[in-house]
Amino acid sequence: MTARVLALHGGLIAVLLALHFLLPAYHHGNLARVMVLACYAIGYNVLFGYTGLLSLGHAMFFAAGMYGMGLPLHFLGIGAELAFLAGLLSAAALALVVGLLALRTAGVAFMIVTLMFSEAVYLTILLAGKWTRGDEGVVLERAERVFFGLDLSDPDIRYLAALALFALCLFLTLWLVRQPAGRVLIAIRENDERARLLGYDIFRHKLAAVVISGTISGAAGAAYGLLFGYVGATFAEVQYSIFPLLWVLLGGAGTIIGPFFGVLFMFYLIDLSSGITSAYMLIAGIALVLLTLFAPQGLAGELRRRRMRWLP
Incomplete structure (x- = not known):
């Protein structure tokens, strides 16, 4: 791992740490939320950006971590x-089951199967309303959100916990894609038939990518529930499967820092647009179309194409 790669990603963490002491309360809370959602996008990027598998049902892993x-x-x-660990195991187990079944298909069929699984999870949450409380959701009390003696409802601790999780996901993914197994995932993305001819077990590597991706996404869901004190069916809806796709495309698929910039850009685009007009999604849509037209590889992707060829 080159020094400039470590400096870039370490520098991002350092900037986020410095912002903890500088930002006003509103943006401080927003950035904590952005970092947790960026972990979700990082998980999605492992599957889509690095393995080339387009899932339309990733909200089920986020929800599995949250409800688990x-x-x-x-x-x-x-x-x-123990609850956080249960969330991780729930997401990993679901990802393993979904991977074993969905990877029997490919292309559009894989997208549809993941969407169907996600809808099944969403409907299960609604049908089990006696425990999940359906759309109303479950509000976690402050006393329940104490993690190793740290009160996660405290804004300062919440921000630092979100930063720690984001740093862990960022560097874990950076390490993964630079390992031989990570190179195989990229080879599968570029040409899975050629990778198969080279002797690699394509199914096993794809299954590993699904499980890793689902587990990271589940960690984000579990962390979101703990840090913000709410567990609800909204996070299992289709829109939360579309969001990570948009975040990764905007930030740059197949880049480590791209998901964070994608989440940050879209979060504040919608936030600022909603302060101008009730038709804020129209403004957001126009901006997204323009960005797609003039930066088709996403923010980090264009940066890599134009300036920083070494960007992972």
Whole structure:
């Protein structure tokens, strides 16, 4: 791993840490939310950006992590630490099952199957309303959100916890894609038939990508519930499967820092547009179309194409 790659990604973490002491309360809270959602986008990027598998159902992994954490925490009182682990295991188990079944298909069929699985998870959440409380959701009490003695409802601790999770996901993905297994995923993305002819087990590598992607996305969901104190069915809807695709495309698919910039750009685009007009999605849509036309590889992707060829 080259020094400039480490300097770039370490510099981003350092800037985010410095902003913790500089930002006003409103933007401080927003950036904490952006970092958690960026972890979700990073998970999606492993599957789409680096492996070339387009999923339309990733909200099920985010929701699995969120509900796998939230329900045991709220109803069983197992503690935030074990609850977070339960969320991770729930997302990983779901990703393994979905991967084993969905990877029997390819292309458009894979997209449809993942969408169907996600809808099934969403409907299950609604049907189990006695425990999940459906669209109303579950509000986690402050006393429940204590993680290794840290009160995650405190804005300062919440921000630093979000930053720690984001840094972990960022560097874990950076390490992964620079390993031989990560290079195989990129080879599969570019030409899976050629990778198969070279002797690689395509199914096994794709399954690993689904599980890793789902687990990271589940970690984001579990963290979101813990940090912001809410677990709801909204996060399992189709729009939360479309969002990570947009974030990755805007930031730059197949780049490590792209998902963060994609989430940051879209979050504040919608936030600023909603302050101007009730038709804020129209403004956001126009901006997204223009960005797609003039920066088709996304923000980080264009930066890599024009200036920084070494950008991973």
